[in-house]
Amino acid sequence: MRLSRYFLPVLKETPSEAQIVSHRLMLRxxxxxxSSAGIYSWLPMGYKVLKRIEQIxxxxxxxxxxxxxxxxxxxxxDLWRESGRYDAYGPEMLRIRDRHERDxxxxxxxxxxxxxxxxxxxxxxxxxxxxxxxxxxxxRDEVRPRFGVMRGREFYMKxxxxxxxxxxxxxxxxxxHLVTYLRTYERMGLQAIPMRADSGPIGGDxxxxxxxxxxTGESEVFYDSEITDLKFGDRDIDYDSVEECQxxxxxxxxRYARTxxxxxxxxxxxxxxxxxxxxxxxxxxxIFYFGTKYSDALGAKVVNDNQEQVPVHMGSHGxxxxxxxxAIIEASHDDKGIIWPEGVTPFHCGIVNLxxxxxxxxxxxxxxxxxxxxxxxxxxxxxxxxxAGGKFATMDLIGLPWRITVGPRGLKNGVVELxxxxxxxxxxxxxxxxxxxxxxxxxLT
Ligand SMILES: Nc1ncnc2c1ncn2[C@@H]1O[C@H](COP(=O)(O)OP(=O)(O)O)[C@@H](O)[C@H]1O
Ligand SMILES: [Mg+2]
Numbered sequence: 193m194r195l196s197r198y199f200l201p202v203l204k205e206t207p208s209e210a211q212i213v214s215h216r217l218m219l220r221x222x223x224x225x226x227s228s229a230g231i232y233s234w235l236p237m238g239y240k241v242l243k244r245i246e247q248i249x250x251x252x253x254x255x256x257x258x259x260x261x262x263x264x265x266x267x268x269x270d271l272w273r274e275s276g277r278y279d280a281y282g283p284e285m286l287r288i289r290d291r292h293e294r295d296x297x298x299x300x301x302x303x304x305x306x307x308x309x310x311x312x313x314x315x316x317x318x319x320x321x322x323x324x325x326x327x328x329x330x331x332r333d334e335v336r337p338r339f340g341v342m343r344g345r346e347f348y349m350k351x352x353x354x355x356x357x358x359x360x361x362x363x364x365x366x367x368x369h370l371v372t373y374l375r376t377y378e379r380m381g382l383q384a385i386p387m388r389a390d391s392g393p394i395g396g397d398x399x400x401x402x403x404x405x406x407x408t409g410e411s412e413v414f415y416d417s418e419i420t421d422l423k424f425g426d427r428d429i430d431y432d433s434v435e436e437c438q439x440x441x442x443x444x445x446x447r448y449a450r451t452x453x454x455x456x457x458x459x460x461x462x463x464x465x466x467x468x469x470x471x472x473x474x475x476x477x478x479i480f481y482f483g484t485k486y487s488d489a490l491g492a493k494v495v496n497d498n499q500e501q502v503p504v505h506m507g508s509h510g511x512x513x514x515x516x517x518x519a520i521i522e523a524s525h526d527d528k529g530i531i532w533p534e535g536v537t538p539f540h541c542g543i544v545n546l547x548x549x550x551x552x553x554x555x556x557x558x559x560x561x562x563x564x565x566x567x568x569x570x571x572x573x574x575x576x577x578x579x580a581g582g583k584f585a586t587m588d589l590i591g592l593p594w595r596i597t598v599g600p601r602g603l604k605n606g607v608v609e610l611x612x613x614x615x616x617x618x619x620x621x622x623x624x625x626x627x628x629x630x631x632x633x634x635x636l637t
Pocket of ligand 1: 301332334346347349475478510515
């Protein structure tokens with residue numbers, strides 16, 4: 193993309209309505225525009241990041257054998273009356289009536305709808321296990337939408353649902369989701385810690401929230417510092433192996449890590465004092481085993497191998513896709529702007545032409561641009577007639593991990609400059625070497 197032809201409406205001033213850094217930077221970098229409270233348009237660069245995150249979520253779900261599909265945003269109220277949640281959900285649910293006076297709602301989640309699909313088509317234990325998921329817009333009429341996309345009213349969420357014959361099989365699905373989530377967040381450059389969560393009225397202790405540590409997080413968290421040393425890394429996991437998935441769950445959940453909702457002072461005090469940490473965190477996902485709650489209510493049964501009708505065991509598993517855009521910025525920025533992790537960056541690198549209009553500089557930039565594109569990379573070329581200072585400020589604000597700077601002085605010696613946004617370090621190298629270096633970096637992510 194050439195910046196002169198792109199739509200990147202960066203703001204000079206810091207928007208006063210934004211209370212936290214990710215919201216400020218998303219507005220300043222021209223990623224989003226508020227349409228009404230808690231509802232945003234995703235401008236081209238914000239949309240690109242959202243899609244990168246969505247793509248990683250898809251890849252990691254499908255790696256584990258989970259099946260993508262798509263359910264609508266609008267749902268019939270009758271399904272929710274069957275589960276008893278139509279009245280229970282309260283004012284967070286946006287209720288709508290169509291022209292035939294039928295009660296509808298904008299889905300805040302999809303347990304009822306997926307259970308309805310399941311009961312219509314699956315009758316036998318032989319079709320289990322099954323995990324279906326979708327990534328779709330949700331609506332929750334939050335009392336206080338705030339922090340930009342972090343607590344919106346309309347937000348983009350991955351929600352997946354497992355159907356299993358037994359509790360043991362459903363707990364394996366739970367563990368398998370935990371593994372996929374650890375991989376997913378790490379690929380986005382995040383450390384998200386699974387913390388025992390409050391299961392609310394459903395009961396049991398089979399729910400974990402994934403929290404990214406950040407001062408602006410809405411949850412207070414308490415944890416054993418040893419947990420932040422754990423890395424999932426590039427492990428090869430057999431997602432069908434009960435032992436392997438269980439092993440990962442034990443490794444990542446055996447140390448103390450709780451939010452204020454489940455915090456236990458006595459247990460926390462048992463950890464050596466130097467390892468006790470209190471901080472704040474952003475919830476970027478949650479996994480849940482809830483047994484037969486919805487299958488009982490909606491009559492989702494299968495025949496087992498004794499020819500008996502039994503309700504299926506279920507769980508649901510969510511990732512806050514749009515919230516992650518903000519969470520990643522909270523975790524990765526400096527006073528000049530965003531610092532995108534390579535896994536989610538909107539463009540792989542920037543090209544800054546220090547002397548637009550200079551034949552040699554223009555030609556070198558064009559050549560770099562086509563060489564990068566030919567390698568399957570997606571560069572953003574700042575080809576505007578702007579001063580170098582302004583171009584650097586824009587690049588720093590929008591946070592591309594790598595910048596190639598091209599100017600007449602360097603070209604005299606046959607070199608361009610490659611700069612890391614994160615470390616600020618620069619090296620001089622030939623244009624060909626710069627392209628090869630960038631290609632190598634992204635081949636590894
Ligand atoms: N209002 C919101 N705005 C943006 N993301 C949200 C919002 N509510 C929930 N999410 C994201 O969706 C994920 C799954 O939602 P869920 O656990 O059902 O929400 P909650 O914990 O708020 O009840 C959450 O972990 C969070 O990342
Ligand atoms: Mg939650």
